[in-house]
Amino acid sequence: MTSGEDFQRDMRYVTTRITRDGADGYPVEAGRYRLIAARACPWANRAIIVRRLLGLEDAISMGLCGPTHDQRSWTFDLDPGGVDPVLGYERLQQAYFARFPDYPRGITVPAIVDVPTGELVTNDFAQMTQDLSTEWTDFHREGAPDLWPDALRDEMETVMKRVFTEVNNGVYRCGFAGSQEAYDAAYDRLWTALDWLEDRLATRRFLMGDSITEADVRLFTTLARFDPVYHGHFKCNRQKLSEMPVLWAYARDLFQTPGFGDTTDFLQIKRHYYVVHSDINPTQIVPKGPDLAGWLTPHHREELGGRPFGDGTPPGPVRPGEVVPVEASAAA
Structure with a gap:
């Protein structure tokens, strides 16, 4: 990650893959x-x-x-x-x-x-x-959802590309802008995309339709951090997520679905951003808010129909040792 007038994320990753055929030298193997x-x-x-x-x-x-x-x-x-x-x-x-x-x-x-x-x-x-x-x-467990359905892959790629460039990375573009001009442009791009998502999700329960896909996973992790971090720390402050009726209901629907909220640790999220980004927050003071109780309120998204896991089933209880502490969750 680099900062300057216009934030640019370093996307040069180690692209070795773990595959069935082990073409890159790392075959799929349980326990390895x-x-x-x-x-x-x-x-x-x-x-x-x-x-x-x-x-x-x-x-x-x-x-x-x-x-x-x-x-x-x-x-x-x-x-x-x-x-x-x-x-x-x-x-x-x-x-x-x-x-x-x-x-x-x-x-x-x-x-x-x-x-x-x-x-x-x-x-x-x-x-x-x-x-x-x-x-x-x-x-995969019995009943695991199909997060990459063949029939939706082309559209998913298009949706996920926009979500990544404009939202997942868009909040960082605001937070690490090095000039007023760069920030203003980043802010406008972000909110154009969030308004598009508000419209898209008004008539469909999930990003790709009736069931959860990888696209929803990718959007959720930014939405979960929006009010605790991005709204203030990254200056993405036109509205809070909790002030956008559709996106807020959508985010709560996912949060209350096994696999999403039970993997979200708000205390660690806030501590990371406010302490590590000392250039943005030199005092490293971690804010106490916001109130998280709203994440557990009824969302009414089921009225749009759909089945979150499609033909599959929800995952079981979180494994011992992987449970998010109560004090770090919305149940606190």
Whole structure:
């Protein structure tokens, strides 16, 4: 991530894939890989949600970094002794360097690590979740949803591209603008897209129709962070999410669906942005608000029909050790 007059995200990721045929040297194999994520990060939150929706907990273990990091790396400060219990690492950086000793770019989450070698496989967050849906089907739970339905893929790609460029990345473009002109342009682009989404979701329950797809996962992680962080911290302040009737109801519908709200840690989210971005928030004071109780209020989106999981079923209870603490959730 770079900042300047016009924010530009560094999209050069390690694009190695884990596939059935193992074409890149890493075949799909239960128990071999570890997803390293951070609940604070919207890109990593996507992978956590998809893993849970598909029921891949037994096939791919998960390690969680804390909400803050320094310039070197995300760290395993949530674990006893500050060491990931599977990899034996204190820093995610160690997995990157195990494969690329001179790795020159930022250490990002989510990342998938090959446990036997301790080496990074990929940090390509967009391809990663698509592959979890399409390459790992042998290990999906019974009743797992189809997050990449064949009939919708072309339209999904178009929708997700706009969501990424204008919303997921659009809030960062506002927050890290280096001039008034750049900020004004970014702000206008963001709200044009949010108004488009408000219109699109007025007559359909989910982005692609009657059921949840990857497109909804990608949008949700930005919406969940909007009022706690992006509205104030990133100056995306035309309205709060809670003041946009359709998007707010849509976000609550997803939040109350297993896999979404139960993977969202608001305390870690706020701590990450307000502490790590000291250039924007030099005091590093973390705000106490907003009130999260609204996330659990009725949304009435079921009146639009549809079935969130299509022909599938919701995931079961969150696995022990992966539960978001009550004090960090909307139930607090």
